[in-house]
Amino acid sequence: MxxxxxxxxxxxxxxxxxxxxxxxxxxxxxxxxxxxxxxxxxxxxxxxxxxxxxxxxxxxxxxxxxxxxxxxNALLRKPGGEDVLEEYKSENTLTHSTRRHLVNILTSHMTEMHGRIVPRQQKEKYALGIITLFPSLKDPFSPKGYLNQDFLLLFGGETASKMLEKWDTAFKYKVIKEAKQLTQSKELCRLLNAAEKPTENDDTSKSGRKRSKISASDAVEKMVHFHKSCCSIDEHLRGRKGQQPYILAAGRTQNKIDNFYIVVDKQLIPCQATSSLGAFDELFKSHYVFNLSYEESLVQLYTFVQTTVYNIDVTTTDESPRIRELRAKLLN
CATH class of the missing domain: 3.10.20.90 (Phosphatidylinositol 3-kinase Catalytic Subunit; Chain A, domain 1)
Structure with missing residues (x-):
C-alpha cells in the first residue's frame, strides 16, 4: 500500500x-x-x-x-519543554507563566523551521497543535478553539500580555493626566470620573480620535454596547450592521456587568475575561485573529493601542504626529 x-x-x-x-x-x-x-x-x-x-x-x-x-512535537526538542508537558500531566492545566513559556518555545521553533516571516497557515497549525496536546486550553467559543493561542503565536507571549500587565501600572494614570490637559467638556469630565473610579466593572469608554472628528460618546458607541440581561441577545444581533468587532457587555445594570462578549459579523464570542480591561484586550486581539480592519472612526485609537501598548509594527504603521507625540510623553 x-x-x-x-x-x-x-x-x-x-x-x-x-x-x-x-x-x-x-x-x-x-x-x-x-x-x-x-x-x-x-x-x-x-x-x-x-x-x-x-x-x-x-x-x-x-x-x-x-x-x-x-x-x-517541538516541546521535546527544546529546553523546558518536558517541564511544560509534566505540569499539564499533573495539573491538567498550565499556569500563566508556563503558557507564556510554551508559546515562546513554539515561536522559536517556528522561526527556526520557517524563517522570520512565518506563513499564517503554519501559525494556525501550531495553534492547533497546542489545543491537541493540551485540550483544557481550548477556547470552546472560538470558531477554531484557539483565538488567544493564535494571537500568542502571531506576536509571542510578551506582546500578548502587555495590555493586562502594563495598563494599570504604566499607562492608565498617564493617559488620565494627559486627558486633563485637554479642553474640558461635560462629556470629558464624565469619562475622566469613570476612569478614576477604582471599580472592576468601570465604564469601558475610550476617548478615541479619528481622521474626521468623532465625539467620545460616539467612539464608545462604536466600541461598547450594553445589553440588559433580561432582553434577547439574538434580537440585538439582528439589529446590528457592519462587520467590525465590538464589545457587548451584558448585565442587570451598566454598573453590574455579568458577562462580556466580542461580536464579530453578528457572531457572539464570549470573553474569557471578566473585567472591562480584559474584554478590551480581547477586542483588540480579535482584529488580528480574524484579519479585520479597524473601524474607520477608531483608527487613531486602535493605532495608538497597537503601537504604544502592544508595540506591534511601530516603524511600519502610518501614525499621526499626535500619536507619536503622546507615545513619547507616556513612555518617557
Missing part, C-alpha cells in the same frame, strides 16, 4: 504492508524522512484535524488518496 505523507513542506510516498500498525507507520515515516528514532510526531489530515492512533488505519482505508501531514 502506497501512502502520501508530508513533512515540513516535502511530500513523499511510503510503502506499507496491508494491515500495518500505527507504530509501523510512524517508523516508516521517520525512516523515509531521515528522522531520529526519538522524534515525537503528530498526524493531521488534509483538514488539519488531528488523527489519533485508533482511527489511523480506518481513515486511510476509507480514503487511500489522503495526504497525511506529520508535525514534530
Amino acid at each position: 502506497l501512502l502520501k505523507v508530508k513533512y515540513q513542506g516535502t511530500k513523499k510516498y511510503i510503502r506499507l504492508q496491508s494491515g500495518f500498525t500505527y507504530l509501523e507507520f510512524i517508523n516508516e515515516v521517520k525512516s523515509k524522512f531521515g528522522l531520529p528514532d526519538a522524534t515525537d510526531l503528530q498526524i493531521f489530515d488534509e483538514t488539519d484535524t488531528a488523527v489519533d492512533e485508533d482511527i489511523l488505519l480506518e481513515l486511510i482505508e476509507s480514503n487511500p488518496d489522503l495526504c497525511l501531514t506529520m508535525v514534530e
Whole structure:
C-alpha cells in the first residue's frame, strides 16, 4: 500500500504492508524522512484535524488518496519543554507563566523551521497543535478553539500580555493626566470620573480620535454596547450592521456587568475575561485573529493601542504626529 505523507513542506510516498500498525507507520515515516528514532510526531489530515492512533488505519482505508501531514512535537526538542508537558500531566492545566513559556518555545521553533516571516497557515497549525496536546486550553467559543493561542503565536507571549500587565501600572494614570490637559467638556469630565473610579466593572469608554472628528460618546458607541440581561441577545444581533468587532457587555445594570462578549459579523464570542480591561484586550486581539480592519472612526485609537501598548509594527504603521507625540510623553 502506497501512502502520501508530508513533512515540513516535502511530500513523499511510503510503502506499507496491508494491515500495518500505527507504530509501523510512524517508523516508516521517520525512516523515509531521515528522522531520529526519538522524534515525537503528530498526524493531521488534509483538514488539519488531528488523527489519533485508533482511527489511523480506518481513515486511510476509507480514503487511500489522503495526504497525511506529520508535525514534530517541538516541546521535546527544546529546553523546558518536558517541564511544560509534566505540569499539564499533573495539573491538567498550565499556569500563566508556563503558557507564556510554551508559546515562546513554539515561536522559536517556528522561526527556526520557517524563517522570520512565518506563513499564517503554519501559525494556525501550531495553534492547533497546542489545543491537541493540551485540550483544557481550548477556547470552546472560538470558531477554531484557539483565538488567544493564535494571537500568542502571531506576536509571542510578551506582546500578548502587555495590555493586562502594563495598563494599570504604566499607562492608565498617564493617559488620565494627559486627558486633563485637554479642553474640558461635560462629556470629558464624565469619562475622566469613570476612569478614576477604582471599580472592576468601570465604564469601558475610550476617548478615541479619528481622521474626521468623532465625539467620545460616539467612539464608545462604536466600541461598547450594553445589553440588559433580561432582553434577547439574538434580537440585538439582528439589529446590528457592519462587520467590525465590538464589545457587548451584558448585565442587570451598566454598573453590574455579568458577562462580556466580542461580536464579530453578528457572531457572539464570549470573553474569557471578566473585567472591562480584559474584554478590551480581547477586542483588540480579535482584529488580528480574524484579519479585520479597524473601524474607520477608531483608527487613531486602535493605532495608538497597537503601537504604544502592544508595540506591534511601530516603524511600519502610518501614525499621526499626535500619536507619536503622546507615545513619547507616556513612555518617557
